[in-house]
Amino acid sequence: MKKSLIAIGIIALIxxxxxxxxxxxxxxLGKFSIAIHGGAGNIEKMNLSPEQQKEYIHVxxxxxxxxxxxxxxxxxxxxxxERVIMVLEDCPLFNAGKGSVFNHDGIIEMDAAIxxxxxxxxxxxxxxxxxxxxxxxAKLIMRKSNSVFLYGDGAESxxxxxxxxxxxxxxFFTQSRWEQLQNALKKDDGMQLDHGxxxxxxxxxxxxxxxxxxxxxxxxxxxxxxxxxxxTGGLVNKKYKRIGDSPIIGAGTFAENNVCAVSCTGRGEDFxxxxxxxxxxxxxxxxxxxLYEAVSSSIQTKLKSNNGRGGCVAIxxxxxxxxxxxxxxMFRGSANSEGKFFTSIYR
Amino acid sequence: MKKSLIAIGIIALIxxxxxxxxxxxxxxLGKFSIAIHGGAGNIEKMNLSPEQQKEYIHVxxxxxxxxxxxxxxxxxxxxxxERVIMVLEDCPLFNAGKGSVFNHDGIIEMDAAIxxxxxxxxxxxxxxxxxxxxxxxAKLIMRKSNSVFLYGDGAESxxxxxxxxxxxxxxFFTQSRWEQLQNALKKDDGMQLDHGxxxxxxxxxxxxxxxxxxxxxxxxxxxxxxxxxxxTGGLVNKKYKRIGDSPIIGAGTFAENNVCAVSCTGRGEDFxxxxxxxxxxxxxxxxxxxLYEAVSSSIQTKLKSNNGRGGCVAIxxxxxxxxxxxxxxMFRGSANSEGKFFTSIYR
Numbered sequence: 001m002k003k004s005l006i007a008i009g010i011i012a013l014i015x016x017x018x019x020x021x022x023x024x025x026x027x028x029l030g031k032f033s034i035a036i037h038g039g040a041g042n043i044e045k046m047n048l049s050p051e052q053q054k055e056y057i058h059v060x061x062x063x064x065x066x067x068x069x070x071x072x073x074x075x076x077x078x079x080x081x082e083r084v085i086m087v088l089e090d091c092p093l094f095n096a097g098k099g100s101v102f103n104h105d106g107i108i109e110m111d112a113a114i115x116x117x118x119x120x121x122x123x124x125x126x127x128x129x130x131x132x133x134x135x136x137x138a139k140l141i142m143r144k145s146n147s148v149f150l151y152g153d154g155a156e157s158x159x160x161x162x163x164x165x166x167x168x169x170x171x172f173f174t175q176s177r178w179e180q181l182q183n184a185l186k187k188d189d190g191m192q193l194d195h196g197x198x199x200x201x202x203x204x205x206x207x208x209x210x211x212x213x214x215x216x217x218x219x220x221x222x223x224x225x226x227x228x229x230x231x232t233g234g235l236v237n238k239k240y241k242r243i244g245d246s247p248i249i250g251a252g253t254f255a256e257n258n259v260c261a262v263s264c265t266g267r268g269e270d271f272x273x274x275x276x277x278x279x280x281x282x283x284x285x286x287x288x289x290x291l292y293e294a295v296s297s298s299i300q301t302k303l304k305s306n307n308g309r310g311g312c313v314a315i316x317x318x319x320x321x322x323x324x325x326x327x328x329x330m331f332r333g334s335a336n337s338e339g340k341f342f343t344s345i346y347r
Numbered sequence: 348m349k350k351s352l353i354a355i356g357i358i359a360l361i362x363x364x365x366x367x368x369x370x371x372x373x374x375x376l377g378k379f380s381i382a383i384h385g386g387a388g389n390i391e392k393m394n395l396s397p398e399q400q401k402e403y404i405h406v407x408x409x410x411x412x413x414x415x416x417x418x419x420x421x422x423x424x425x426x427x428x429e430r431v432i433m434v435l436e437d438c439p440l441f442n443a444g445k446g447s448v449f450n451h452d453g454i455i456e457m458d459a460a461i462x463x464x465x466x467x468x469x470x471x472x473x474x475x476x477x478x479x480x481x482x483x484x485a486k487l488i489m490r491k492s493n494s495v496f497l498y499g500d501g502a503e504s505x506x507x508x509x510x511x512x513x514x515x516x517x518x519f520f521t522q523s524r525w526e527q528l529q530n531a532l533k534k535d536d537g538m539q540l541d542h543g544x545x546x547x548x549x550x551x552x553x554x555x556x557x558x559x560x561x562x563x564x565x566x567x568x569x570x571x572x573x574x575x576x577x578x579t580g581g582l583v584n585k586k587y588k589r590i591g592d593s594p595i596i597g598a599g600t601f602a603e604n605n606v607c608a609v610s611c612t613g614r615g616e617d618f619x620x621x622x623x624x625x626x627x628x629x630x631x632x633x634x635x636x637x638l639y640e641a642v643s644s645s646i647q648t649k650l651k652s653n654n655g656r657g658g659c660v661a662i663x664x665x666x667x668x669x670x671x672x673x674x675x676x677m678f679r680g681s682a683n684s685e686g687k688f689f690t691s692i693y694r
Contacts, residue, residue: 120620120653126590127498147589148616151474151498154588241501242494243473250597250622269495273467275597278622282629306467 030222033319034067034080035334036060038094039213040265040311043329043345053345056093056331060343063087064335067219072337077219077227077261078116078139085112085135085229088215092174094331096215097133100172100233102181108172110233113247114138117226117255124247126151130166131159135231138247140164149247184237213331214246216263218255218315222337226315228253228261228277234268244268250278258317259284260291265330266310274302280314291316299324377569380666381414381427382681383407385441386560387612387658390676390692400692403440407680407690410434414566415682424566424574424608425463425486432459432482432576435562439521441678443562444480447519447580449528455519457580460594461485464573464602471594473498477513478506482578485594487511496594531584560678561593563610565602565662569684573662575600575608575624581615591615597625605664606631607638612677613657621649627661638663646671 038060048056067084071077089097100108112134113124123142126149131137137159141150144162160166214232221227230246230253245252245268252268254277255261262277271277276298283294295314303310304326311325313332321334325347333343385407395403414431418424436444447455459481460471470489473496478484484506488497491509507513561579568574577593577600592599592615599615601624602608609624618624623645630641642661650657651673658672660679668681672694680690 122620145587146616147585147587148619149590149595150587151590152588154586158587238494239501240492240494240497240505241499243496243498248496248595248597249619250595250625254622269493272495272596273469275601275622275625278597278625279629282626283633286630286633 030224031319031337032071032220032222033315033321033334033336034064034071034084034217034219035313035315035321035323036063036067036084036088036215036217036332037213037263037265037311037313037323038088038215038331040325040327040330041213041309042327043331045346048345056345057343059088059091059093060331060333061341064333064341064343067217068335068341071219071221074222076223077221077225078114080219080221081114081217081227081229082135082139084217084219085215085231086133088217089133089135089231094215095213095233096231098172099174099177101177101236103234104185104237104239106178106181108169108177108233109238109241110134110231111244111247112138112229112231113249113253114142114229115227115249115253115255115261116142117228117257117259117261120256122148122249122253124149124249124253125155126243126247127241128152128155129169130156131164132167132171135229137164138229148249151243152241180236214265216246216253216265216313218261218263218313218321220261220315220317220319224257224317226255226257226259226261226317228255228263230263230265232265245271245276248272250275252277254278254281256281260294260314260316262312262314264310264312266325266327267308270303270306270308271310274298274306274308276303276312280312284316291320291322295322295324299326377571378666378684379418379567379569380662380668380681380683381411381418381431381564381566382660382662382668382670383410383414383431383435383562383564383679384560384610384612384658384660384670385435385562385678387672387674387677388560388656389674390678392693395692403678403692404690406435406438406440407678408688411680411682411688411690414564415688418566418568419684421569423570424568424572425461427566427568428461428564428574428576429482429486431564431566432562432578433480436480436482436578441562442560442580443578445519446521446524448524448583450581451532451584451586453525453528455516455524455580456585456588457481457578458591458594459485459576459578460596460600461489461576462574462596462600462602462608463489464575464604464606464608467603469495469596469600471496471596471600472502473590473594474588475499475502476516477503478511479514479518482576484511485576495596498590499588527583561612563593563600563612563660565608565610565660565668567608567662567664567666571604571664573602573604573606573608573664575602575610577610577612579612592618592623595619597622599624601625601628603628607641607661607663609659609661611657611659613672613674614655617650617653617655618657621645621653621655623650623659627659631663638667638669642669642671646673
């Protein structure tokens with residue numbers, strides 16, 4: 001599995017304003033970095049046409065540019081994470097926001113979380129059906145509520161009272177997602193990642209091809225603050241108001257300054273049982289591992305040995321970014337203060 | 348705060364069947380241990396009459412005897428945790444099951460989780476209103492569902508389909524809890540632990556006195572398997588379908604064989620943000636700390652430095668039990684294979 005360990009170390013030099021006399025009034029520019037995922041799973045070249053690949057790469061690149069420009073201008077990592085995830089939520093390609101999958105009852109229920117590594121403040125929502133950008137609702141809960149985690153119409157009432165406009169659930173309808181649910185119901189094969197199992201060749205059919213992934217983002221801003229966020233429609237055909245790992249702080253989402261920020265994707269139950277996001281952080285904190293070593297241990301050893309499926313993106317206090325997944329692919333990308341942009345899909 | 352560090356180390360000798368010739372056909376008796384909490388908070392002698400103290404001690408002692416006898420007979424730690432918590436859920440004294448507090452809308456919404464340290468399997472529920480023993484529903488999800496975490500009527504549908512009888516929400520009504528909510532609504536002071544804040548003297552009034560706590564249990568069985576469980580009605584006057592730490596694996600509940608099992612109680616948001624249960628486990632795993640050191644670090648240093656309130660009970664692979672809390676009291680008790688029983692309330 002070493003071949004599947006995909007890591008990118010990004011180290012940027014601190015740009016000092018004393019070297020820029022003409023811009024002496026601008027704040028000192030520190031290094032910054034941002035990285036995203038758009039879901040991990042059975043993602044192979046044969047499942048995506050060249051046009052589809054281009055489309056995914058284009059959207060991820062656009063999202064990264066939003067984050068890059070915002071961080072470059074001195075924006076906070078929390079706000080950068082929100083803005084970048086909003087781009088992905090608004091795109092029907094990904095399983096979050098507009099592109100969310102249907103549950104067993106034909107309803108779209110979304111989960112999301114965001115965490116501020118500076119304060120350890122966090123906000124999370126589960127099972128919301130009327131919130132256009134769940135990541136913004138999670139941030140609103142983090143900033144304006146005494147609670148961390150709200151669900152269903154309770155979460156919707158809270159954000160509505162705080163001024164967030166709710167949308168009609170019909171906003172989230174996409175024909176391809178609807179057909180994906182009908183196929184799942186016909187097969188009666190229970191819940192699945194929205195791209196099917198590794199052995200599930202149904203992803204080759206027209207209805208589900210090119211429709212992948214939970215989205216996530218991690219960022220380091222110029223003030224050294226880390227943040228993480230995750231947003232998802234969950235599993236296709238999910239039942240019984242199931243909550244996955246995305247809104248679980250420590251499982252699918254975690255951020256702590258001077259340690260790391262992590263966003264996960266995959267079969268959520270595996271990530272909850274193995275407390276993956278905080279397992280990565282705790283190995284850095286308590287075993288003095290590097291980000292690369294910690295992520296590799298949590299995903300390739302711990303998660304995999306417990307039959308877990310999925311991956312994550314993580315960033316450390318230096319802005320180093322690591323991607324890692326047990327699946328055949330993960331939509332992913334990064335950008336940093338050196339102006340280096342990266343996007344990829346396959347292993 | 349060192350005075351508030353309350354730790355009990357229990358080390359029992361392994362009883363070998365080779366020393367018991369008359370019982371040669373019985374399985375080898377290994378050491379076992381079990382411990383409970385019934386909530387942490389502003390619990391002081393002046394708030395409880397001698398009769399009330401006796402009542403709490405009596406119920407905790409009864410619950411411990413249920414667990415002790417079950418473990419002594421070779422029962423599993425998971426089943427022991429369930430049985431012990433059921434005793435506490437069926438008692439109106441504690442904020443779980445029958446004694447659960449009301450939310451802002453006058454509804455009782457309960458959360459619970461259980462985790463099997465042998466397999467890392469877990470089950471969790473949030474916001475259920477018709478389940479007499481939420482801990483049993485969590486176990487049913489752990490054993491019979493592909494999911495870990497279900498909420499609301501979805502969770503109720505699942506357990507009902509699996510044969511669990513639902514109860515009418517009126518089962519959970521208690522006059523004292525109702526008056527407690529009315530007092531909270533009159534004060535309009537937001538959510539609170541069911542025993543009020545440290546500075547909140549309203550706990551001296553008749554309606555709320557003697558009505559404390561979330562419940563939790565950790566156990567080591569004779570096969571060396573660890574388990575943890577937590578059950579709660581959450582915060583008095585809670586709004587917006589808030590989920591606390593009890594059902595969050597890694598925050599309020601965690602178990603992993605050869606490491607530890609943990610159940611927490613207190614202001615849930617603090618435990619979620621600090622991933623307390625898994626923070627304790629990870630310090631044992633990655634920093635080679637003892638259970639005592641890990642718990643002390645997580646509760647007295649990490650939780651407290653982030654203004655957190657509450658406590659936990661934890662057990663390690665040797666059956667050592669540690670209680671620790673930042674509050675003035677925590678209902679707690681333990682029993683082990685040496686036949687040693689312990690119960691306490693105040694600091």
